[in-house]
Amino acid sequence: MLSLIVSNPLFGVVLTLGVYFAAQKLQEKTNFALLNPLLISSIFIIILLSVTNIDYDSFNKGGSFLTMLIGPATVALAIPLYKNLALLKKHYRVILVSTLSGVIAHAILIGLFTFILNLSPEMIATMIPKSVTTAIAIDISNQLGGITTLTISVVIVTGILGAALAPILNKFFKINNPIAQGLALGTSAHAVGTSKAVEMGEMEGTMSSLALIITGITTVLLAPVTQAIIHSLYF
Known part of the structure; x- marks a missing residue:
């Protein structure tokens, strides 16, 4: 079941956005500068991938779609x-x-x-x-x-x-x-x-x-x- 979810390109997108918005809410509630959404979401995703043995390439199938937005953002x-x-x-x-x-x-x-x-x-x-x-x-x-x-x-x-x-x-x-x-x-x-x-x-x-x-x-x-x-x- 997990392999089917991970193989879907939407997995990386949904995980990244979901964790980021959750981290953003956490910072808004605590108002603590070091709880930056970028830092917290990165740490959380790294730990999650390590614990579940999900390889980076599988995660990046969807994450690469977000990376593509860096050009337009520039x-x-x-x-x-x-x-x-x-x-x-x-x-x-x-x-x-x-x-x-x-x-x-x-x-x-x-x-x-x-x-x-x-x-x-x-x-x-x-x-x-x-x-x-x-x-x-x-x-x-x-x-x-x-x-x-x-x-x-x-x-x-x-x-x-x-x-x-x-x-x-x-x-x-x-x-x-x-x-x-x-x-x-x-x-x-x-x-x-x-x-x-x-x-x-x-x-x-x-x-x-x-x-x-x-x-x-x-x-x-x-x-x-x-x-x-x-x-x-x-x-």
Whole structure:
């Protein structure tokens, strides 16, 4: 009976969506940032597949349909950019400087990780797109020769930590400007950070959305350069 259910392509789709929405309800009730639906649903599905001995390929027959939506989701990022074009023009200096600073800071951090943890070239390529949204991170990881599945995990963890730590860091460093708060979340914690920014306010959410998109574009352009510099320093 189980084999018949698992062999149906709908199995992966229904399981993924069902677990995700359940995890979303859990976070809404607890209001605990670390109970992020992406993290909880991923952990639950991994445990379920392991306990029931369901192989990943069977699960991914339906899950691949959801993966196909990553391409359209990437293109759809242009919509908020277009809608907020006036705001982008008004604050373009702050937005560009903030996002570029964030991308450079991420690159320096990867360099430090390489030195401290003695990362392999493959792991460097895996880590470089850690702070951009999954849709973009997958393509960057593929192009650089990284481990795509591991990149997705790193991206999720980065986003969750960024969203969870943002309120604490804002309070500690007395960052009260909504533009600064939004740009920081979008630059460092991609879509997960943007969802947190939306909760904080309209301006925070808008600026985070813009930062998310521009950070993704900038990272795509600078990722090969970052990889080349780190390789020249350590290999």
